[in-house]
Amino acid sequence: MLIVQKYGGSSVADAGRIRQVARRVAGARADGHRVVVVVSAMGDTTDELIQLVKEVTDSPPEREMDVILSTGEQVSIALLAMAIKDLGEPVISLTGAQVGILTDNVHTKAKILHVNTARLMDELNRGNIVVVAGFQGINSANDITTLGRGGSDTTAVALAAALKADLCEIYTDVDGVYTADPRLVPEARKLDVVSYEEMLELANLGAVVLHPRSVELAMQYGIPLHVRSSFNHNSGTVVKEAENMEKALVVTGVAYDMNVAKVGLYNVFDRPGIAYKLFKALADENINVDMIVQSAMRGDRNDISFTCTQGDLKKALQVVERLLPELGASGYTSDDSVAKVSIVGAGMVSNPGVAARMFEAIYEEGINLEMISTSEIKISCIIKAHEAGKAVKALHKKFNLAQEHDQ
Amino acid sequence: MLIVQKYGGSSVADAGRIRQVARRVAGARADGHRVVVVVSAMGDTTDELIQLVKEVTDSPPEREMDVILSTGEQVSIALLAMAIKDLGEPVISLTGAQVGILTDNVHTKAKILHVNTARLMDELNRGNIVVVAGFQGINSANDITTLGRGGSDTTAVALAAALKADLCEIYTDVDGVYTADPRLVPEARKLDVVSYEEMLELANLGAVVLHPRSVELAMQYGIPLHVRSSFNHNSGTVVKEAENMEKALVVTGVAYDMNVAKVGLYNVFDRPGIAYKLFKALADENINVDMIVQSAMRGDRNDISFTCTQGDLKKALQVVERLLPELGASGYTSDDSVAKVSIVGAGMVSNPGVAARMFEAIYEEGINLEMISTSEIKISCIIKAHEAGKAVKALHKKFNLAQEHDQ
Numbered sequence: 001m002l003i004v005q006k007y008g009g010s011s012v013a014d015a016g017r018i019r020q021v022a023r024r025v026a027g028a029r030a031d032g033h034r035v036v037v038v039v040s041a042m043g044d045t046t047d048e049l050i051q052l053v054k055e056v057t058d059s060p061p062e063r064e065m066d067v068i069l070s071t072g073e074q075v076s077i078a079l080l081a082m083a084i085k086d087l088g089e090p091v092i093s094l095t096g097a098q099v100g101i102l103t104d105n106v107h108t109k110a111k112i113l114h115v116n117t118a119r120l121m122d123e124l125n126r127g128n129i130v131v132v133a134g135f136q137g138i139n140s141a142n143d144i145t146t147l148g149r150g151g152s153d154t155t156a157v158a159l160a161a162a163l164k165a166d167l168c169e170i171y172t173d174v175d176g177v178y179t180a181d182p183r184l185v186p187e188a189r190k191l192d193v194v195s196y197e198e199m200l201e202l203a204n205l206g207a208v209v210l211h212p213r214s215v216e217l218a219m220q221y222g223i224p225l226h227v228r229s230s231f232n233h234n235s236g237t238v239v240k241e242a243e244n245m246e247k248a249l250v251v252t253g254v255a256y257d258m259n260v261a262k263v264g265l266y267n268v269f270d271r272p273g274i275a276y277k278l279f280k281a282l283a284d285e286n287i288n289v290d291m292i293v294q295s296a297m298r299g300d301r302n303d304i305s306f307t308c309t310q311g312d313l314k315k316a317l318q319v320v321e322r323l324l325p326e327l328g329a330s331g332y333t334s335d336d337s338v339a340k341v342s343i344v345g346a347g348m349v350s351n352p353g354v355a356a357r358m359f360e361a362i363y364e365e366g367i368n369l370e371m372i373s374t375s376e377i378k379i380s381c382i383i384k385a386h387e388a389g390k391a392v393k394a395l396h397k398k399f400n401l402a403q404e405h406d407q
Numbered sequence: 408m409l410i411v412q413k414y415g416g417s418s419v420a421d422a423g424r425i426r427q428v429a430r431r432v433a434g435a436r437a438d439g440h441r442v443v444v445v446v447s448a449m450g451d452t453t454d455e456l457i458q459l460v461k462e463v464t465d466s467p468p469e470r471e472m473d474v475i476l477s478t479g480e481q482v483s484i485a486l487l488a489m490a491i492k493d494l495g496e497p498v499i500s501l502t503g504a505q506v507g508i509l510t511d512n513v514h515t516k517a518k519i520l521h522v523n524t525a526r527l528m529d530e531l532n533r534g535n536i537v538v539v540a541g542f543q544g545i546n547s548a549n550d551i552t553t554l555g556r557g558g559s560d561t562t563a564v565a566l567a568a569a570l571k572a573d574l575c576e577i578y579t580d581v582d583g584v585y586t587a588d589p590r591l592v593p594e595a596r597k598l599d600v601v602s603y604e605e606m607l608e609l610a611n612l613g614a615v616v617l618h619p620r621s622v623e624l625a626m627q628y629g630i631p632l633h634v635r636s637s638f639n640h641n642s643g644t645v646v647k648e649a650e651n652m653e654k655a656l657v658v659t660g661v662a663y664d665m666n667v668a669k670v671g672l673y674n675v676f677d678r679p680g681i682a683y684k685l686f687k688a689l690a691d692e693n694i695n696v697d698m699i700v701q702s703a704m705r706g707d708r709n710d711i712s713f714t715c716t717q718g719d720l721k722k723a724l725q726v727v728e729r730l731l732p733e734l735g736a737s738g739y740t741s742d743d744s745v746a747k748v749s750i751v752g753a754g755m756v757s758n759p760g761v762a763a764r765m766f767e768a769i770y771e772e773g774i775n776l777e778m779i780s781t782s783e784i785k786i787s788c789i790i791k792a793h794e795a796g797k798a799v800k801a802l803h804k805k806f807n808l809a810q811e812h813d814q
Contacts, residue, residue: 014462015459015462015463018463019463049482052422052482053485053486053489055421055422056422056425056426056486056489056493057489057490057493059493060489060492061488061489061492063499064486064488064500067481067485067500067502068482068485068486070481071478074474074475074477074478074481075478078460078471078472078474078475079459079460079463079471081468081471082463082464082467082471083463083464085464085467085468086464086466092470093474095551097504098550098551119549143505144502144505
């Protein structure tokens with residue numbers, strides 16, 4: 001089999017763990033597989049580099065951010081290749097540029113356009129294990145780019161797709177995908193299988209095991225992902241095509257996201273093009289808007305609220321302020337002490353009353369709902385940040401997630 | 408003017424110093440010059456990366472060493488570019504690979520074969536200050552290489568040569584080239600001008616201000632080097648073509664090198680090809696042999712001694728051990744607690760008795776001479792390491808180097 005394995009930052013946090021990963025990689029090769037390994041930067045490396053940048057300037061050009069951030073993974077690939085070589089296995093490391101992971105030009109948040117497989121296949125055919133730097137690529141101008149959050153997962157899935165790999169294993173510091181964050185809900189249960197769609201919602205909703213981008217890509221190319229721990233040999237969670245929607249659980253899991261900021265605009269014009277103008281301007285600044293809620297009309301004016309990450313809030317408010325006159329808004333408000341709590345389940349669509357049960361659980365805890373947004377397989381609520389833990393626990397209990405098939 | 412400036416590791420050791428370098432670079436641009444800046448890794452970065460490697464393996468593959476070591480300079484170029492941008496100057500950073508600094512395939516000790524100037528000229532013509540990573544290149548297989556010791560100086564001179572720069576400034580933590588190490592000899596005097604040949608000998612002999620490779624390259628292409636401090640605006644030492652050999656000082660400076668190991672082989676065959684076999688085998692292992700001394704014949708046997716760096720000693724002894732039977736040697740000895748002390752001066756060639764004065768000074772200190780080697784413009788002696796300081800001081804005094812033109 002051709003296997004792509006991805007190891008996150010905590011799996012390569014120090015020399016001991018790097019040697020441990022090397023043994024696991026060598027093991028896969030000893031089992032007769034061809035192996036491509038994608039690694040993240042060691043532990044806190046990226047944070048340390050960002051700290052270094054902050055000491056130099058408050059407003060680093062994003063092109064140069066990518067030049068410095070990409071060194072983190074470059075250190076990891078060299079060290080892991082050394083550790084694998086130490087076990088007697090033939091191995092070579094490649095940066096994103098050396099592989100030819102071509103991206104667009106959006107520095108610090110680049111998207112992969114194409115993966116050149118020539119060098120990869122060359123090295124595999126020579127019998128080498130190939131260790132590839134995650135999170136990074138190169139644009140058409142030969143400049144280094146980074147992929148932003150979830151970048152290394154995305155690299156792994158993109159390589160698996162380009163190489164038509166048989167399996168893509170995502171090694172992390174948890175045993176798999178749980179019905180809720182086990183640190184918050186001790187009775188949370190590991191899921192053996194979860195569909196791409198459910199995983200996508202869970203990932204989007206703050207379950208940090210996989211980044212939604214990588215799930216989306218895996219779904220698009222039909223690459224099964226095996227999410228498992230690099231610290232033990234337990235089997236983890238397989239993310240794949242849903243096989244039988246009828247048997248799907250009503251609710252698969254509860255997720256939460258603390259990195260949420262809320263922005264509300266009052267009394268904007270109620271006319272065509274207003275939402276377009278606002279969200280186009282936000283998109284132009286590369287701000288990822290998550291939830292959008294537009295309230296019922298009051299005369300000729302509307303309220304529009306949206307959420308984004310806390311890191312994007314400052315930029316978002318600049319956009320909002322600039323557009324206030326054009327939108328006719330009488331003012332705006334923002335709050336970065338909120339959280340998003342969500343329930344996800346492919347069976348939700350055929351089971352009425354799920355939303356009501358969710359709101360009931362939250363009401364029973366005396367928690368106020370600030371925004372609500374729903375899709376076919378998920379319901380999300382914005383609440384005060386300090387009440388998130390309480391809400392997640394209550395929802396996990398309300399939907400009996402600690403027991404299999406007993407909702 | 409087109410100026411290439413090179414800043415060493417101590418000049419970019421922290422955020423404050425990086426901002427200081429940025430101001431100096433911006434100053435050169437404000438004076439109307441086009442500027443290419445070459446930087447080394449920050450302070451102890453390289454040592455830290457080597458430490459990290461040691462924690463993973465005792466025998467790192469050299470290809471992977473280059474992958475990890477090259478990240479040090481990549482961090483520097485990004486930070487310096489950020490600091491320059493912060494001052495409002497247009498700037499771009501480029502890695503060795505991005506410039507197209509093509510090298511041979513000798514990992515960790517690569518030699519520059521060619522510098523592609525297309526991207527550099529492009530960025531200069533766009534009005535950008537270009538910040539280039541020193542010490543690194545790329546080979547024809549698209550693999551990252553590093554240039555070994557003195558690599559960043561060599562990068563700077565190679566860029567200056569390829570771009571036909573008007574000036575190459577080497578910024579360091581000392582004010583220029585001295586008649587002896589000022590830390591050892593307080594009365595040592597800064598030289599205003601020194602010829603390539605003298606600088607080459609001084610550099611080869613342990614004056615750490617410039618690496619001999621870079622001096623050789625500068626001499627080859629006739630690039631004047633201005634060696635000066637990045638911590639003040641004093642003018643430093645200009646290294647250039649000797650203008651008037653007649654006026655040359657008998658002795659320009661005293662140098663010493665503590666990174667020396669001595670190897671001696673006893674009773675090797677006295678027949679053609681023996682020295683070739685030994686030094687070819689050492690060269691094949693990329694061991695830089697420095698001094699070579701072959702003693703007078705005793706019957707049909709010779710003694711051969713040579714010196715190398717302490718880091719190469721282990722590898723050198725492996726070669727020697729392997730060749731012992733073939734060379735007919737009865738045994739060998741090695742000593743890594745020796746030092747090389749040298750005097751250099753272009754006027755030496757026309758002034759007899761210089762060697763005798765040197766040996767006299769060393770004799771007066773009661774120091775034993777273990778090896779002697781001479782060239783037209785230098786004399787080097789191997790002595791016990793702990794006596795090096797005493798010898799340098801005595802030589803500086805013997806040749807009146809504290810006074811100008813009074814030998």
